[in-house]
Amino acid sequence: MASKTSQKLKANKAAGLGSLIGYYPAGYPTLDDSVEAAVTMCQNGVDVLELGVPYSDPVMDGPVIQAATLVALENGFKLKQVFEAVKRITQQVDTPVLVMTYWNPVLSYGVEKFASDLAAAGGAGLITPDLIPDEAKEWLQASDEFELDRVFLAAPSSSSERVQTAVDLSRGFVYAVSTMGITGARKEVDQLAKQVVSSVRHASTEQNTAVGIGISTADQVLEVNQYADGAIVGSAFVRAYQDGGLEALKAKVQELSKPLRK
């Protein structure tokens, strides 16, 4: 089946552009604000949106995203609102919207029901930071049934066999973890990112791969797109919104996507 996310990444690449994948947490600081922020990101240079589900125990996230998702939860974010957010965003823009979620909320909601409701809302699929393919049987079935993307991670520490599995089972792209660590801006994108991308390329010439964790500047976005199919930015966008609201977020998205549009 055709993945809209994959089509977008491939089209950008064919046109000589790179792709910018932008993360924003649903419900931050309120549901309405997050929908507005996400739409703004999509209208100003984000090619694929990664909409985060606030979760009580985000072990892959650094302080910026932790703080934002905590605010969302304190402001009363409920899980079912993620479908409402996806629906409202996809009604306004045709950017693919992937939901980034830790596994327990999906498990609690019911894997098949989550997939069904996400598809009905117009969502493209899921990025699952704490679900490895080995534990994903139910999700593999549900994502096939509802034709959703499923983005698994490949890390610098992953064996070639594990990268192969992630490549074979992912749809949309493989999330290449740039560094051994949690989300948050870093001065330099680790050389390890190139290694991970190269293992993905070795495993498949067709599968897309986008690099995430630590990317926060336009130079890094450009650099990563020279060898990967996309750069994933999260904390830098959340911080921009924290510092200067919607206008600052818009400016940050434009700043980071501009080098890709020349």
Next chain:
Amino acid sequence: MSNLRDQQGPYFGEYGGRFVPESLIAALDELEATYNVAKKDPSFQHELAELHRTYTGRPSIITEVKRFAEHAGDVRIFLKREDLNHTGSHKINNVLGQALLTKRMGKTRVIAETGAGQHGVASATAAALFGLECVVYMGEVDTERQALNVARMRLLGAEVIPVKTGSRTLKDAINEALRDWVANVDNTHYLLGTVAGPHPFPQMVRDFHSVIGIEARQQMLDEFGFLPTALAACVGGGSNAIGLFHAFLDDADVQLFGFEAAGAGMDTPMHAATLNYGRPGVLHGAKSYMLQDEDGQTMDSHSISAGLDYPGVGPEHAWLKDLGRAQYWGISDAEAMDALRLLSRTEGIIPAIETAHGLAGALKLGRHLPAGSNILVNNSGRGDKDMETAAKYFGILDGAKDGK
């Protein structure tokens, strides 16, 4: 119901597994492979046994507590004295095993989470013994209520990092330790302190603690000539309970009872009774029972005992509960503190507040089981660290103001 003892990870029934970021899988694979080799290596087993004999002080003794048992009806109560181990609790059993594995893997740094501080102290101790760098994550709330253990860890050379996120207790200390581990996995071993977490931790930590039950079972037979009617142990993550239970899993006549923290009471939302009130989910890398709301968000737990104040529980306990092999009851803060004082006054043994939940459980069991029953309690830790909490609770410190 035979051969429950043979059950190995990664799954215990539908529970267990490895629900962690991909970045950690290589480290878990390495740990599992190293452990599997070590487990069958006589030199490893010999080294660990020698450490237990010459450093921990094993075997720990069994003490029959007759004056305490008078308050439990017509039963006899026996304590497995893990409180007499070096560092004052059962936690050292697992820590020494994992420290040896750390050396085998060539890693130079260990990190640990701690609630009551017992596992942190044990980890800091092993790090000192083996010359490893040690960082302990401890919820800020717990650093306050277990200040003595913070000082002990620092004196032993460990760095203690108060965790200020979330509920600022054990759950958040584990989150922070996992974040550290993801970033430093090349040179760092995560010395997880309970039978929770991703495979191979639940199985490996259980194996290291199973010495408790293996010794106790033989001691009961040798010294008293019978196996106990029932075992009693407190359950937070569940390490001391599984350590006691494991050798008895296939003794169908021995009943198993775990006692969870009921906090303010089982009829209130202020508890940590995961197996009683939780439902299956994924927390800290494993599928098990957990306290969660309808959205799958982890709920805050509550207990006077920092070591039991945890909204998750090890997957093997979840499995034993579903099988009906073990029962899990709740013990309130008040019941636990009463048992703590009772054991102190009747036997001259001051237990940890965690342990006191198991002791209170034994008092309950005494009223529940037939006359003449024999109850073996895991006296998992000593109460020195809890003196401030206990003194406040009972109002037994002379006030500075009245100058007594």
